Amino acid sequence: MPNYPHPEPNPELPFEVMEADPDKVNEIPDLLVLEANVSTWLGEVAPGVRAQSRINFGDAHCVLVLGNGKLKSADNPREKATVFNGRIPHPPLNALYRTRPFPDDEITCDNDYELVEVSQCLAGGGQASAKWMIEDRRIYVNAHVETGAMVVHEYFHTFDVDGNGPELFGWDMDEGFTDYFARDVAKRFDYPYKGNSPYNQGYSAVKTIVDAIGLDKVCKLYFERPDGLIGALGDASKRISNTIANFRRDADIGARVARPIQTFLDAAQKQRNW
Numbered sequence: 001m002p003n004y005p006h007p008e009p010n011p012e013l014p015f016e017v018m019e020a021d022p023d024k025v026n027e028i029p030d031l032l033v034l035e036a037n038v039s040t041w042l043g044e045v046a047p048g049v050r051a052q053s054r055i056n057f058g059d060a061h062c063v064l065v066l067g068n069g070k071l072k073s074a075d076n077p078r079e080k081a082t083v084f085n086g087r088i089p090h091p092p093l094n095a096l097y098r099t100r101p102f103p104d105d106e107i108t109c110d111n112d113y114e115l116v117e118v119s120q121c122l123a124g125g126g127q128a129s130a131k132w133m134i135e136d137r138r139i140y141v142n143a144h145v146e147t148g149a150m151v152v153h154e155y156f157h158t159f160d161v162d163g164n165g166p167e168l169f170g171w172d173m174d175e176g177f178t179d180y181f182a183r184d185v186a187k188r189f190d191y192p193y194k195g196n197s198p199y200n201q202g203y204s205a206v207k208t209i210v211d212a213i214g215l216d217k218v219c220k221l222y223f224e225r226p227d228g229l230i231g232a233l234g235d236a237s238k239r240i241s242n243t244i245a246n247f248r249r250d251a252d253i254g255a256r257v258a259r260p261i262q263t264f265l266d267a268a269q270k271q272r273n274w
Contacts, residue, residue, distance in 0.1 A: 001045070001215070002045070002184055002210060002211075002215050003184050003185075003187040003188040004187070005187070006180075006183040006184065006186075006187055006195065006207075007183055007186055007187060007193070007194040007195055008194060008195060009194050009195035009196055009197040009200065010194065010197065011197040013129060013145060013197075014145055015126045015127060015144075015145055016126070017120065017126070017144040017145055018120055018144070019144070020066075020067025020068050020082070020084065020119075020120065020143040020144050021143060021144070022065060022067070022084035022087045022088045022143050023088070023089055024143075024147060025065050025084070025088045025089075025090065025141060025143055025146060025147060025148045026088070026089050026090060026147065026148060027147040027148040027149040027192045027193075028063065028065075028088075028090055028093055028141070028148030028149075028151050029148075029149075029151060029152065029191055030092040031057035031062070031063060031092065031093065031096070031151075032057050032058065032092070034057070034151070034152065034155060034191075035053075035057045035155075037185065037188075037189045038155065038156075038185060041184070041185050041188055041189070042219065042223075044188075045184070045215045045216060045219065046215060046216040046219035046220065046223075047216070049216065049219045049220050049223055049224060050223065050224055051159050051219075051223040051224075052159065052161060053155070053158040053159050053161075054134065054137055054158050054159075054161050055137055055138075055139070055155070055158040058096075059096075060096040060097050060098075060099050060100040060101075060102075061085075061097075061100070061102055061138065062137065062138055062139065063085075063093065063138065063139045063140075063141065063151060064083055064085060064102070064107065064138055064139075064140050064141070065083070065084040065085055065088055065140075065141045065143045065148075066081040066082065066083060066084065066107070066115075066118050066119045066140050066141065066142060066143060067081065067082050067084055067119055067120060067142070067143035067144055068081065068082040068119060068120065069081040069082075069115070069116050069119025069120055069121040069126075070106075070121065071116065071121050078108045078109075079108065079109070079115050079116050079119075080106040080107065080108050080115075081106065081107055081115055081116075081118070081119035081140075082105060082106055082119070083102050083104070083105055083106065083107050084143050085097045085102060086101065086102075088143075090148070109133065109135075109136060114128075114131055114133060114140075115140070117131060118130065118131050118140040118141070118142045119142065119144075120142070120144040120145075126142065126144055126145065128142060129141075129142050129145050129146040129150050129196075130142060130146055130150035130151065130153070130154050131154065132154045132157035132158055134160075134163040137158075139151055139154045139155070139158075147192070149186075149191065149192040149193040149194070150193065150196070151193075152182045152185060152186055152191050152193040153178060153179055153182040153193060153195075153196060155182075156177075156178045156181045156182055157178055159222075159223055160174075165177075165178075165222075168225065168230060168234045168237070168238075169222075169234060169237040169238065169241065170237055170238040170239075170240065170241020170242060170244075170245075171241060171245070172199070172201060172202035172205075172240070172241040172244040172245060173202050173205060173206065173237045173238070173240055173241045173244075174202075174241075175196075175198075175199040175202050175203075176199055176201070176202020176203045176204075176205055176206040177202075177206050177218070177222045178199075179195055179196055179199040179202065179203045179206075180203050180206040180207060180210065180218075181219075181222075182195070183195045183203070184215075201244045201248065201253065201257070202240075202241070202244060204254075204257075205240050205244070205257055205261055206218065208261050209261065209264060209265065209268075212265050212268075213265065213268050213269075217268070217274050220274060221233060226273055228271070228272075228273035229271055229273050229274075232267045232270075232271065233264060233267055233268060233271070236260065236263050236264035236267045236268075237264060239260040239263060239264075240257060240260045240261055240264060242260075243256055243257050243259075243260050244257060
């Protein structure tokens with residue numbers, strides 16, 4: 001059973017913060033405990049469902065707190081961001097970091113745009129509070145605007161081992177599944193993560209589905225992605241996502257999304273692969 005009531009997000013997030021503050025990033029959970037708690041949670045809500053993360057929380061560099069980004073220039077052909085891991089007030093993360101310090105005070109990334117998103121530049125930065133980088137196998141945290149609680153959400157993205165969740169389910173539903181799981185874990189283990197307001201429509205659609213067919217089935221669909229389910233339900237999920245994307249600012253979006261959600265539920269009831 002889900003761990004209701006779920007926490008509700010604050011719709012405001014101050015992205016325009018030009019000075020990073022590593023001292024405030026103090027809500028990053030103990031990573032090894034988070035890993036164990038998610039495993040416990042999955043065993044409780046979806047016994048027998050298999051889930052595999054692409055991240056190893058025993059790695060000192062699997063979570064990097066970034067700030068003070070630098071854009072490309074003639075002297076700097078790639079974007080860079082300052083790494084604050086050695087300066088944040090977080091004993092478990094500092095302990096991991098001290099076992100193998102990051103080699104530089106700055107990091108570059110092959111996916112430059114995403115790196116700038118989680119640092120803050122006078123132009124072009126600070127558009128994400130945190131982000132999972134599948135190519136780097138790291139979670140990046142924005143030291144300008146994030147307290148660190150967002151790591152709970154980003155950890156669930158690491159279970160998308162091929163990185164194709166948005167293609168299979170649609171962007172809004174992929175984020176909706178992820179945020180639903182993160183809020184349920186936050187409630188179960190009293191984490192400060194409250195959810196992310198841009199994902200609320202996808203979260204609400206997933207909640208409707210969970211309440212209709214059960215969290216165990218939703219976990220099987222998202223984490224295991226068996227071919228027999230993905231074919232019909234992936235298409236139905238993408239229709240929900242497309243509706244959210246097309247009518248996001250519509251006051252009547254709930255009624256508009258209800259029909260594709262019912263299509264998903266009708267398809268789910270016909271499946272024999274649960």
